Structures are given as structure tokens and as C-alpha cells.
Amino acid sequence: MSTYAVIDFETTGLSPNHGARPTEIAVVLVSNDRIIDRYQSLMNPGVHIPYDIQALTGITNAMVQKAASIGNVMKQAAEFVGSHPLVAHNAAFDQKFWDAELERIHLPRHQKFTCSLLLSRRIFPDAPNHRLGTLVRTFRLPDTGRSHRALADAESTAYLLLHLQNELMRRFKLSAVSHDLLLAIQSKSRHQLEACVRNHKC
């Protein structure tokens, strides 16, 4: 089974194109149906964290004031990730920040992102909704602590990834789920995946 690097950012806003910067990152490595390693760090964004985001994440300006610089943290995180495929919930969001911050320190990204939100929409279209917290409760995944903190959300995403893989193995009678299969399912429309299920091939 592939080893995946599941990442989650907490940030000062929604878009790096409008000045938002990361305040925290976590990376968990998943292999052989379990979490095998973790990396987590606060970082000093150098910009004010809006009050509503402090309330959402619990990460305050005081907490990040003495944290390491974003550049140093991102370098460590990139080394921790190595060449493993990246996974995130709503990966488009985390990918924007990952790419923007790596570009600032002149580091490239080689691997593709897999999105557990897109996979969840394909595989469990009837879930109440596809927010990470809802999926954790719906599938009774392990409690990882305070949501909207990077390590807790990264671990929840990791358990969701394992749940998705197990469901695919059950549904398609597979002994393992390759990274290529995840990418293929992610790229299919919901209706295409339903056709795959009906035809027992995907």
C-alpha cells in the first residue's frame, strides 16, 4: 500500500492571493491502514489573524507571535512529506497555500494532491453533507481532538482516507486501493462512478 502525506493548514483567511498566510500546519503519514508518523507546527504569519478566525481555530495572535517563521516551518514540512502523494480535505484550498508558500522559499512540488472531499462526494453521495466534521461523525471515525486545529483535522482526514479505501475495497472486491485508482475516481463525475459501480469495473 502507498504511503500518503495528509496535510492540513490553518490560515488567516481563504486566499493567499489576497494576503492570507498560514498559522499552523500538520502532516500525518498514513501507511498500511494506520498513521505511522506526525508533524505539526504553529508559524508566525506576520499578519493579523482576524477575530472570527481566532474564534474558529483557537489560534491567537499571541500564540503565533513567538512561533517559527513560515519559511522554516514549510521547509521542515516539505522535508517530512518527501515524495509521498499529498492528501487534504478540499485539497484545492490547502494546495493553494502549499504552492504559494513553497514558491516563496523556491521549493517545487512534484506530487499530485488527492482530495478526500471529492472522493467522499463520489463514494458517499448520500452523506448528510461532506464537511470533515460531519463525515467523522457519520462514519464514527476516531475522535482526534479539537476540530479546526491542524493536527486534529489532518488525523481526521487520514482516518477518512482509510475509511474511503476500505469502502472501495469492499465495494469493488479489491485487495488494495492504488493511488492511481484514487486519482481516477476523483476525476470522475458522480454519474460516471455510479456507472462504474453498476458495471463492477472502474
Add this chain to the structure above:
DNA sequence: TGCCAGGCCCTCTTTAGGGCCTT
């Protein structure tokens, strides 16, 4: 303090609009 986004997906669609999801 509040505002700032953008890709995906559905449908009352495709010459569009709006909800979902991330912080």
C-alpha cells in the same frame, strides 16, 4: 472590524446561477 477566493457540482443547465467546502 469586516471585507477580500475559487473549484466542484447540481439543476429550474450548457449563452447561468448558486450552494458547497476550506479558514
